[in-house]
Amino acid sequence: MAELVLAGVVKCFGDRRVLDLGRAAVGTGRVYALLGPNGSGKTTLLRIAALLDRPTSGSVSVDGAEISGLRGGALREARRRLCYVSQHPYMFAGSVLGNVAYAPAARGAGRRRARETAQRELALLGMESFAGARAASLSAGEMQKAAMARAFATGAGFLLLDEPTANVDRASVSLVEGRIAAAAAAGAACVVATHDTGLARRLAPGTTIHLRGGRIVAGSRENVFWGTASMSGGTARFVSDSGVELAACAEAPVEGVCSAEINPEEILLSTGPVSSSARNVLKGAIRRIEVDGGRVYVTLDAGIDLVLAITQESREALGLSPGLEVFAFFKASAVRLREGEGPDS
Amino acid sequence: MDFFLETLAGAVRLIFSADADAAAAVVVSLQVSLCSVLICAAAGFPAAYALWSARFPGRKAVLVLVHALMGTPTVAIGLFLYIVISRRGPAGGLDLLFTKKAMILGQAVLGLPIVISLAHSALSSLDPRAMETALTLGAGRVRCAVTMLVEARSGFAAALITAFGRLLGEVGVSMMLGGNIAGKTRNISTAMALETGKGEAALGLALGLILLATAVCINVLLKLLQGGGRESSRGDRG
Numbered sequence: 001m002a003e004l005v006l007a008g009v010v011k012c013f014g015d016r017r018v019l020d021l022g023r024a025a026v027g028t029g030r031v032y033a034l035l036g037p038n039g040s041g042k043t044t045l046l047r048i049a050a051l052l053d054r055p056t057s058g059s060v061s062v063d064g065a066e067i068s069g070l071r072g073g074a075l076r077e078a079r080r081r082l083c084y085v086s087q088h089p090y091m092f093a094g095s096v097l098g099n100v101a102y103a104p105a106a107r108g109a110g111r112r113r114a115r116e117t118a119q120r121e122l123a124l125l126g127m128e129s130f131a132g133a134r135a136a137s138l139s140a141g142e143m144q145k146a147a148m149a150r151a152f153a154t155g156a157g158f159l160l161l162d163e164p165t166a167n168v169d170r171a172s173v174s175l176v177e178g179r180i181a182a183a184a185a186a187g188a189a190c191v192v193a194t195h196d197t198g199l200a201r202r203l204a205p206g207t208t209i210h211l212r213g214g215r216i217v218a219g220s221r222e223n224v225f226w227g228t229a230s231m232s233g234g235t236a237r238f239v240s241d242s243g244v245e246l247a248a249c250a251e252a253p254v255e256g257v258c259s260a261e262i263n264p265e266e267i268l269l270s271t272g273p274v275s276s277s278a279r280n281v282l283k284g285a286i287r288r289i290e291v292d293g294g295r296v297y298v299t300l301d302a303g304i305d306l307v308l309a310i311t312q313e314s315r316e317a318l319g320l321s322p323g324l325e326v327f328a329f330f331k332a333s334a335v336r337l338r339e340g341e342g343p344d345s
Numbered sequence: 346m347d348f349f350l351e352t353l354a355g356a357v358r359l360i361f362s363a364d365a366d367a368a369a370a371v372v373v374s375l376q377v378s379l380c381s382v383l384i385c386a387a388a389g390f391p392a393a394y395a396l397w398s399a400r401f402p403g404r405k406a407v408l409v410l411v412h413a414l415m416g417t418p419t420v421a422i423g424l425f426l427y428i429v430i431s432r433r434g435p436a437g438g439l440d441l442l443f444t445k446k447a448m449i450l451g452q453a454v455l456g457l458p459i460v461i462s463l464a465h466s467a468l469s470s471l472d473p474r475a476m477e478t479a480l481t482l483g484a485g486r487v488r489c490a491v492t493m494l495v496e497a498r499s500g501f502a503a504a505l506i507t508a509f510g511r512l513l514g515e516v517g518v519s520m521m522l523g524g525n526i527a528g529k530t531r532n533i534s535t536a537m538a539l540e541t542g543k544g545e546a547a548l549g550l551a552l553g554l555i556l557l558a559t560a561v562c563i564n565v566l567l568k569l570l571q572g573g574g575r576e577s578s579r580g581d582r583g
Contacts (some may be wrong), residue, residue, distance in 0.1 A: 052481060089478070094495075
């Protein structure tokens with residue numbers, strides 16, 4: 001298994017620090033989802049990983065060998081281990097087949113073999129009938145699929161895909177997802193930046209990387225849980241996949257598969273049972289205590305890995321330590337439900 | 346008015362009578378300017394690509410110099426090269442003066458800044474994703490260059506056609522380096538200068554009309570190529 005590691009990568013545009021990663025590592029044979037709001041640094045991260053942009057500081061390495069500082073021929077060689085697909089891909093002049101065949105040809109395949117690979121990749125994404133079409137005449141969604149086929153045709157070990165399903169129709173989403181999963185099964189690492197939490201859950205359960213303001217926040221630190229919701233009266237009842245029940249407020253009725261997100265700052269902690277107006281009370285043992293940026297993040301094992309943020313003073317006053325049983329309180333309005341997306345929802 | 350009409354009528358008669366002197370001048374013009382423009386392409390395209398893709402100290406200064414050289418008076422280039430290749434000059438031993446080779450050399454020097462400049466701006470106006478896509482797909486140095494040439498093809502063609510137009514019509518270099526020797530180095534523009542000077546306005550005008558027709562053909566070709574380029578760039582965005 002090969003491993004791509006971004007260590008201490010910082011990217012600044014002028015005074016603005018758009019990316020400040022501690023450490024991010026992806027291994028071959030798996031799919032990783034990169035979730036985060038607009039401007040959270042997803043594209044910047046992928047472009048740095050693909051060696052298209054240089055980090056302001058920090059390094060990118062594959063299997064322990066640094067590749068981000070290379071130049072010239074060594075840089076070209078290192079880039080061949082990776083392939084980046086933009087959300088708005090560029091198509092070269094000529095046919096769709098020519099574009100897809102470009103990838104294997106650029107990596108040394110003969111003309112005939114390159115075209116065979118291209119034809120196969122196009123067929124896998126249902127694009128075989130477009131092979132002879134002019135690439136410039138494709139719609140945005142078709143272009144995105146053609147660009148995906150072109151990326152898979154590289155056979156690169158690390159595929160960095162920026163919102164690959166942003167423009168494609170529902171039927172194609174499952175084709176694209178299937179192709180991504182198949183590439184991972186065949187030994188590639190696929191990093192998929194997306195807004196589609198459904199895609200993240202389907203393709204990358206447990207390997208989702210959350211970005212906020214250019215920083216990686218641990219998947220659990222985001223407090224995003226998957227489950228199903230049902231409405232009763234004015235409130236929604238959310239049952240996580242692991243069976244934990246939560247009360248939630250929903251602006252619009254939410255039914256079926258969805259995600260629940262709880263801001264760690266909106267959760268209170270006590271060492272004993274307290275009667276309060278909070279609709280949600282979870283009991284659990286402290287699994288982990290981390291300090292980051294002056295805040296203390298406490299992870300509870302409460303059926304779900306619940307993270308809450310407290311101050312250093314509270315931590316000391318309550319005498320918190322791993323293994324201690326505590327209670328977490330939060331209002332129903334602290335639980336934000338988002339409907340799942342994708343064909344299986 | 347009579348003079349004008351008579352001259353015009355004479356010119357048209359000359360064109361259709363396929364005058365041998367006029368035909369020879371046309372052949373020399375096309376030979377010399379085509380050869381020069383090919384040299385400009387062979388040297389100018391790689392130079393433009395290097396100026397666009399590589400980052401080295403003094404790159405901006407070179408670009409400014411190339412832009413400035415686009416406007417060099419043809420007689421200045423002619424005079425400079427005349428000194429270099431004349432018998433007493435540093436390259437006098439090559440015996441180039443008053444040959445077509447000298448004219449080709451002079452016109453290549455004249456056209457090179459035009460080709461480099463226009464090819465460079467064609468590359469600069471390329472979508473930045475073009476190069477990135479080639480790189481991330483694993484293209485090597487040569488494949489990247491060829492891909493960019495294909496992507497910017499209409500701009501490159503425009504560069505060549507613009508240079509060809511300028512070379513075909515210039516007098517200074519051809520006159521000073523070619524010497525206007527009938528049947529050998531006399532081309533359309535030097536023949537026109539001579540015939541008009543001798544009072545043979547009809548032949549001069551006939552040659553002028555041929556030159557004009559060639560220029561029109563070149564421009565039509567240019568418009569067709571640019572039309573094709575625009576169409577594809579519109580599609581790329583959609």
